[in-house]
Amino acid sequence: MSKPEKFIEDGIRLDGRKFDELRPIKFEVGVLNRADGSCYLEMGGNKVVAAVYGPREVHPRHMQKSTTAIVRYKYNMASFSVEDRKRPGPDRRSSEVSKVSRQALEPVIFVEKYPRSAIDIFVEVLQADAGTRAAGINAASVALADAGIPMKSLVSACAVGKVDDTLVLDLNKDEDNYGQADMPVAVTQNGNITLLQMDGHLTSDEFKIGLEMAKKGCADIYQMQKAALMAKFSKSAEAESNE
Amino acid sequence: MSNEIMSELRKDYIYNLAIKEERVDGRGFKDYRELVIETGIINKAEGSARVRLGKTEVVVGVKIQPGTPFPDTPDKGVIITSLELIPLASPEFESGPPREDAIELARVVDRGIRESGSIDLSKLCVEAGEKVWMVFIDVHVLDDGGNIMDAASLGAIAALLTAKLPAERYGLGTDADLPMRDVPVAVTAALIGGAIVLDPSIEEEAVAGTRMTVISNQEGALSGMQKSGTAPLTTEQMNYIVDIAIEKAKEIREKFLEI
Numbered sequence: 001m002s003k004p005e006k007f008i009e010d011g012i013r014l015d016g017r018k019f020d021e022l023r024p025i026k027f028e029v030g031v032l033n034r035a036d037g038s039c040y041l042e043m044g045g046n047k048v049v050a051a052v053y054g055p056r057e058v059h060p061r062h063m064q065k066s067t068t069a070i071v072r073y074k075y076n077m078a079s080f081s082v083e084d085r086k087r088p089g090p091d092r093r094s095s096e097v098s099k100v101s102r103q104a105l106e107p108v109i110f111v112e113k114y115p116r117s118a119i120d121i122f123v124e125v126l127q128a129d130a131g132t133r134a135a136g137i138n139a140a141s142v143a144l145a146d147a148g149i150p151m152k153s154l155v156s157a158c159a160v161g162k163v164d165d166t167l168v169l170d171l172n173k174d175e176d177n178y179g180q181a182d183m184p185v186a187v188t189q190n191g192n193i194t195l196l197q198m199d200g201h202l203t204s205d206e207f208k209i210g211l212e213m214a215k216k217g218c219a220d221i222y223q224m225q226k227a228a229l230m231a232k233f234s235k236s237a238e239a240e241s242n243e
Numbered sequence: 244m245s246n247e248i249m250s251e252l253r254k255d256y257i258y259n260l261a262i263k264e265e266r267v268d269g270r271g272f273k274d275y276r277e278l279v280i281e282t283g284i285i286n287k288a289e290g291s292a293r294v295r296l297g298k299t300e301v302v303v304g305v306k307i308q309p310g311t312p313f314p315d316t317p318d319k320g321v322i323i324t325s326l327e328l329i330p331l332a333s334p335e336f337e338s339g340p341p342r343e344d345a346i347e348l349a350r351v352v353d354r355g356i357r358e359s360g361s362i363d364l365s366k367l368c369v370e371a372g373e374k375v376w377m378v379f380i381d382v383h384v385l386d387d388g389g390n391i392m393d394a395a396s397l398g399a400i401a402a403l404l405t406a407k408l409p410a411e412r413y414g415l416g417t418d419a420d421l422p423m424r425d426v427p428v429a430v431t432a433a434l435i436g437g438a439i440v441l442d443p444s445i446e447e448e449a450v451a452g453t454r455m456t457v458i459s460n461q462e463g464a465l466s467g468m469q470k471s472g473t474a475p476l477t478t479e480q481m482n483y484i485v486d487i488a489i490e491k492a493k494e495i496r497e498k499f500l501e502i
Contacts (some may be wrong), residue, residue: 092346099343099471103453105474183468196455198468199358203318204485207465209479 003178007163022158022170027139027228029146035242037147041139044172045129050139052147052158055117073121074104075136081128097133103159104137104186104195119149121180130176131159134184139157142225143216143243149194154225156206156218157186160210162202168208169217183207185214189222249449254495257450261438267446268297273487275442280397280499282405290406290421294398297444298388303380303398305406307421309369309413310377320367320375326382326395333387351429351469352382352396355458359427359466362403366422369415376408378421389445392456396429401500419466426500427460427466432484434474439484441491455481457488461496465489 007014017023032038037049058064075098079088101123109119121144123136134157141155161171162181164199176182181200185192193211202210256265262273276297285291291303313317326349327335353402356362367376380402382395404423410416433451435441443451452474458467465485470476476484 050426079486092341092350095346096344096350099347100469101470103473107475188475192477193470193481194473194475195471196468196476196481201358201460201467202465204463204465204489207485208482211481215478 003175007175007179008038008166008168013168013172014174019166019168020213020216022220023172025221027142027224029142029228030112031232035143035147037143039139041135041142043131043135043138044170045127046125046132046135047124048132048139048203049126050136050143051122051123051124052119052140052143052149053122054119054147055114055149055150056120058118064116064118067115068111069109069117069119069239071102071106071109071111071119071121073098073105073123073140074135075101075123075125077125077128080126097136100195100197101133101137101140105140105144105155105173107148107154107194108141108152108188109144110152113150117189128174130171131184132160134186137186138221138225142228145225147231147239153188153190155186155188156221156225157184157195158217158221159184159216160214160217161177162200162206162210167206167213169213181206183210183214185211185218187215187218191215191219216222249446253446254450257446258436261435261440261450264438266440270440272438272440273491275491275495277443278495278499280401284457287399287401289409290402290404291399292405294397294401296388296390296393296394296397296442298386298393299445300384300388301391301394302383302385303395303402305399305402306379306381307376307406307408308379309374309415312368312372312375313383314484316364317372318360318368318375319364321377322353322357322362322364322380323377324349324356324380324382324399326352326384328384328387328391330385331426334472336387343432347469347471348392348395349382350378350459351392351456351467352399354467354469355429356380356399356403359458359460361400361423361425361427362422363422365407373402378403378406381472387445389448390431390442392431392454393429393442396427396458397495397499400426400428405498425448425459425460425466426496427458428489428496428500429456429467430432430491430495431456432488434472434476435481439480439487441487455484457485457492459489459492461487463493
C-alpha cells in the first residue's frame, strides 16, 4: 500500500479508531503445554506467542550469576509474519528489540530469589502489524505471571505516534510506515517507565502529551492482562474443586 | 560497559556522592567532560572525525560510494551505520560479531542521523532504481571511558558535516558537499540513585540503574530516544531528562558543530 493522503478524517483514523483508541486486544493464558508459562496475544493484526521457562539451570554455565537469576529474552519474527518474506534467524533489529524488551521486564522480576538460575522468555511473532515489541512485552509479562515467577508488577506496553501532525495511540502498519513519529512505551502498574524508544519527529510538548497517552493505553492493557490471568486461574481452581 | 569490574566500595562512594549532589570528578550534574572534536583526520575517508569526550575516544569514518538503492526507496540514497566494540578499547570487549550493546549503539546513532532527516537522501539519487550514493558511517571505539553513545553520535554528525561526495572518482560529475540539512545531537543521562547526571563516565555507568539517550535537532525537537538499562524512570524524571537534554544539545551544537 502506498501512503494514504490523509490518516485522520473528521477525528476518525483510517481503521475507524479515535486518536486515543487501542486496537482490539485478545489475551489467552497458558496456551502451550511444555512451557512453564505462556500467553497468546492478538493486538490488532499482531499475533504473538510468548513462552517462559524457568527458573532453571543456566547453560552455558559461565553466564550464571551467584546472587541473582539472569533473565534472557529472545524476540523472533517468523519468516511469514511480514509481507516480504523475512530471512529467518536473528538480525540487528531483533537483537535490539530483545535487549530493550528484557530490560523492560527485568525490573519487575524478583531475580534475587533465584541465584544461579535463568528465566528464559521466548517471543515468537507469527503475524506482524506494527507494535510487535509492545505486543511481545504484553504477552511475555502475562506468561511470566502464568509461570508463577514472583513479580512486583505486570508490565504493559503500547506505542504512541504522530500522523497528520496529530498524536495517535497504538499505531497500525500504515501509520507506522508513513507516520511522523513512533514511540513505544512500557510501564509498570504504578506508571514507572521501563521502556521508552522514539524515532521520528516530536516537539518536547508533543512528547509529554504522548507519554501520558501511552500510559493511559498501558493502564487499559494492564486491566486486560489481569482479567486474562484471573480467567485462567479461576477456571483451573474450579476444575480442581470439581475433582 | 556496565559490567565494568569495580570495587563495591567505589560503587558505594559514587552512589553516595550522587545523593549529596556531587560527582567523583567534581562535575555538576549537567556538565559534560572535556569535549574535543577534530575533523578530516583520515584522508582516505570521504569524511572523518575523532571525538574525545573525557577519557572516551572514538574515530568515525564516512565512506561514500555508488550502489543500488533499496527496492522500496528507489530514488533515495542509503545510510548504513556500524559500530564495533573491539577488544582494543576495553578489557570488557571481546572479538567476534557485534553483540547487543554494539548493535544498540549503532542503531541509535543511525536513528538520530536518519530520523532527523539530517542527510537529504533524495539528493543522493544518481539514477532512480539503478544507482544512488551509499553513505557508510563506521564508528571505531578506541577507548571506553563511558558514554560511547554521545561520542559516537557526535563523531558521526561531525564526520558527515565535513564529508564530500567523491563524484569525480566515479565519473559522476564534480565533488560536492554532502547535502546536509540538520544537525542532530545525542545527549545521554544516567540515573544514579535518584540523581540524574549527564555524560556518565565509565564508573558512573557501572553504578547507574539506567541510561536515557535523547537526540534532538536544530529546532529543538526530538528525533530519537532510547532508554537503556533496567531501572524504571518516573514520568517526571523522563520529562526532566528531555528538557535538559534539548538544552544541552543546543549548547553542544553551537559550540562544536557550527558549519
